[in-house]
Amino acid sequence: MDFDLVVKNGIIVTASEVLQPGLEIGIKDGKIICIGTALPASTSTQVIEAEGAYITPGGVDSHVHLAQKNSPTGDGWETGSRSAIAGGTTTIIAFASQPKDATSLYPVLEDYDKKAKDQSYADYGYHFILTNPTKAILQEELPVMAAQHGITSVKLYMTYEAMRVDDRQVLDILFACRSLGMTTMIHAESHDMINLIIEGLERNKNADPFFHAVARPRIAEDEASYRAISLAELADAPMLIVHMSSEVAVNHVREAQTRLLPIHAETCPHYLFLLSEEIKGKSHDHFSGAKHVCSPPLRHHPKDLEGLWQSIANGTFTTFSSDHAPSKYDHPGGKRLGLVDGIPRFTKIPNGLPGVETRIPLLFGQTPACQPPEKANLTLSRFVQLTATNPAKLYGLAGRKGSIAPGYDADLIIWHPKDTGAVTISQDLMHHDIDYTPFEGVHVGNWPRYTILRGQVVWDKSKGVVGNMKYGQYLKRGKGQVLTGRIGNLPRGMIEDERRYWL
Numbered sequence: 001m002d003f004d005l006v007v008k009n010g011i012i013v014t015a016s017e018v019l020q021p022g023l024e025i026g027i028k029d030g031k032i033i034c035i036g037t038a039l040p041a042s043t044s045t046q047v048i049e050a051e052g053a054y055i056t057p058g059g060v061d062s063h064v065h066l067a068q069k070n071s072p073t074g075d076g077w078e079t080g081s082r083s084a085i086a087g088g089t090t091t092i093i094a095f096a097s098q099p100k101d102a103t104s105l106y107p108v109l110e111d112y113d114k115k116a117k118d119q120s121y122a123d124y125g126y127h128f129i130l131t132n133p134t135k136a137i138l139q140e141e142l143p144v145m146a147a148q149h150g151i152t153s154v155k156l157y158m159t160y161e162a163m164r165v166d167d168r169q170v171l172d173i174l175f176a177c178r179s180l181g182m183t184t185m186i187h188a189e190s191h192d193m194i195n196l197i198i199e200g201l202e203r204n205k206n207a208d209p210f211f212h213a214v215a216r217p218r219i220a221e222d223e224a225s226y227r228a229i230s231l232a233e234l235a236d237a238p239m240l241i242v243h244m245s246s247e248v249a250v251n252h253v254r255e256a257q258t259r260l261l262p263i264h265a266e267t268c269p270h271y272l273f274l275l276s277e278e279i280k281g282k283s284h285d286h287f288s289g290a291k292h293v294c295s296p297p298l299r300h301h302p303k304d305l306e307g308l309w310q311s312i313a314n315g316t317f318t319t320f321s322s323d324h325a326p327s328k329y330d331h332p333g334g335k336r337l338g339l340v341d342g343i344p345r346f347t348k349i350p351n352g353l354p355g356v357e358t359r360i361p362l363l364f365g366q367t368p369a370c371q372p373p374e375k376a377n378l379t380l381s382r383f384v385q386l387t388a389t390n391p392a393k394l395y396g397l398a399g400r401k402g403s404i405a406p407g408y409d410a411d412l413i414i415w416h417p418k419d420t421g422a423v424t425i426s427q428d429l430m431h432h433d434i435d436y437t438p439f440e441g442v443h444v445g446n447w448p449r450y451t452i453l454r455g456q457v458v459w460d461k462s463k464g465v466v467g468n469m470k471y472g473q474y475l476k477r478g479k480g481q482v483l484t485g486r487i488g489n490l491p492r493g494m495i496e497d498e499r500r501y502w503l
């Protein structure tokens with residue numbers, strides 16, 4: 001076999017093991033052909049010597065917002081995907097968002113296809129955000145979207161007037177998705193609790209960015225998460241609760257998993273590394289807390305972080321995604337959204353942070369590859385599960401993305417050998433089209449030396465982005481797998497016994 005690329009002598013890490021040092025990965029036509037020793041190299045074979053380096057699967061970021069109309073100064077596909085590969089992510093699943101007045105998903109798909117085609121450095125797919133789930137969409141369009149276009153997941157919002165669906169609509173969607181083998185993602189926060197608090201804050205003229213965190217307390221997430229799980233249990237359908245930030249809410253998920261329900265949880269770097277003090281603003285710029293406004297908000301206490309780190313380590317979280325949902329701080333024309341005539345109005349600040357580039361290095365920094373073992377409670381295999389293997393399986397990319405094995409796409413991160421490659425995150429190093437990073441000044445113990453997508457080096461830390469914007473391919477995804485609990489015939493008593501009377 002004449003390989004196109006052989007990666008030699010690294011330490012290969014998969015979701016289940018850390019392989020012995022010294023193995024070689026043979027790659028041809030973008031695929032991993034074999035893992036072995038003394039692989040032949042011809043004059044046309046590119047060889048990468050990776051002695052002392054860990055090799056992990058290219059990252060799969062299953063929660064990325066690009067080119068959405070509700071964030072006009074956010075990243076588009078070119079800059080968002082460029083930022084992804086610079087941080088080790090080779091696959092992004094972004095959102096195609098249904099406007100509330102759209103009664104068909106076809107124009108929505110066409111619109112996003114236009115924005116993404118030939119503009120992506122990374123391989124990509126979409127989840128639909130459903131805001132208006134008509135009968136025709138659920139019964140006629142979703143089956144076609146799944147079978148022909150490979151879109152096998154949807155996201156729903158329980159809050160935001162412009163996007164939210166009510167509990168009955170959530171149920172209708174869950175039943176439709178269940179029969180199609182689609183995964184439902186849900187943003188779980190109590191709309192009514194949040195609205196009531198915002199009314200009170202406005203009455204009392206509490207409008208600084210920090211009050212965003214006051215308006216969305218943990219209990220709003222806890223209640224909505226439990227409600228979402230209950231709706232999924234009634235429908236007996238898989239669900240992933242996105243961007244979880246509350247330990248109590250995550251405990252609801254864990255309890256559901258213990259009962260073998262197909263409930264998954266996702267968290268994001270900002271909830272693990274940042275606290276709400278970031279939203280308070282700096283003395284030189286009173287409004288700068290706007291840079292850290294996201295929903296759910298950053299939480300108040302170090303104890304909040306501890307609970308989430310435990311759930312990272314113990315397997316409650318299935319995925320660790322960026323929720324890259326940025327807007328510029330200084331908008332073109334000198335405007336800052338959320339400053340109205342110079343006065344802060346936190347309800348007008350766009351929600352979401354940039355993070356597609358920093359996601360993987362931040363988590364890798366918590367593994368024994370970077371930290372002394374007693375400090376790092378995250379194994380290298382767990383890092384791989386969270387950043388690549390699990391999102392690939394959950395969203396229908398198993399067998400192709402998210403692992404290092406024969407037959408898989410040759411998507412790899414090659415890390416610097418231990419004790420080299422450390423970086424202090426700063427805006428100067430970023431490849432997004434946003435004017436700040438919320439992780440400014442955070443130290444990470446390593447950074448990808450190379451990112452490889454389908455056998456091509458697309459990021460070389462000594463040169464920068466060396467990939468091509470037209471190289472990213474659209475991914476038609478298959479049915480997702482349930483990674484926690486199981487689906488069908490659940491030993492749950494009442495609901496299970498009685499369902500036959502009404503289904």
Ligand code: DUC
Nearest residue numbers: 187295323325351352
């Ligand atoms: N939900 C997201 O998924 N991203 C950003 C903001 C939000 O509310």
Ligand code: ZN
Nearest residue numbers: 187242243295
């Ligand atoms: Zn959300």
Ligand code: ZN
Nearest residue numbers: 207208286344
């Ligand atoms: Zn103020």
Ligand code: ZN
Nearest residue numbers: 063065323325
């Ligand atoms: Zn999001």
